Amino acid sequence: MPSSSSISLPSKDSLPTKEELKQDVEIATKSTFQSLRALVAGGVGGICAVVVGHPFDLVKVRLQTAEKGVYSGAMDVVRRTIAREGLARVYISTLQLQHSYVLFTNYIFQGLYAGVSAPLVGVTPMCKFTYMFYQSFSG
């Protein structure tokens, strides 16, 4: 049985004090919390961007991918899309897609931060609201 002196323990002075450890934990917790808050704020911003911006994105992609001469311009895309597919239908289908984006990222980060995901709860009701919103139209 080894004597206690054969194991070299760091001297008592080189160990962090209880207060120092407490401070370290506090700083680390604060930094994680700040990251989470940035993530939540980004999620809220993302939802706002989708609601406002997605119809524009649809027009952009259709112009970029159409063969030359199919559309005469942005307003032509808008007119013909509404005539063919209906305004609500187009808006809802793109919203639905973006909704899965938001859910997916939440899922990933909830996994990464399992246990400290409390602040993310605030985002989820908003997702549910978005979901209900498009369900009520597309149903």
Next chain:
Amino acid sequence: MIVAVSFWGYDVGKQIVSSFSHTPTSSSSSSTPQFSIAQISTAGLLSAVPMTLITAPFERVKVLLQIQGQKVLAPGEKPKYSGGTDVVRQLYREGGLRSVFRGSVMTFARDGPGSAAYFAMYEYVKRKLTPKDGDGKLSLTAIMAAGGAAGVAMWIPVFPVDTVKSRLQSAEGKVSISGTIREIYGKGGLKGFFPGIGPALARAVPANAATFLGVELAHQGMRRLFDGEK
């Protein structure tokens, strides 16, 4: 664009940048480091790294769903894809993971420089509009103006890349980046790389204003909730 991941990456990027370079703290609040615009750009560029991994396949699905409604269907004919999951399933069956992730390089080539320009412009306008006197707090209008300007600054340099990306991700069968670029140039010249820049810029102002409004309001709400700020 996955804004949540982008802002998260941007935050992590800022932490990385500050750990590698000296960041003087601003005089007004001693606890907040004052980053230079170059450091902000770097943080923005870094934010695109985690983003691309997730964005690229979602962009592929999005583009395919966005264009499928244009096809005139014969009576009784069903659309090719029934939804997002169905697109992934069919792409995987036909071309494996390679097909699902097609356009990843172009997505990064768009979002890397795009994010750098985006966050740099945002910070620049925000600083220009910050009142020198008083508590130095920005009005909501100023924040939205910064967001709109950021959106425009992002789109102009990367729009040609985005056109190649949209083409690549919507094409049927096997296609390459160089082949797609040659085809666009051959059919429409330089102008061929800019269809849809109008709606992209028109979108930038309201959508990015809404984004930053949402971000700042969420931060304010959380400060109130967790820090007891009034």
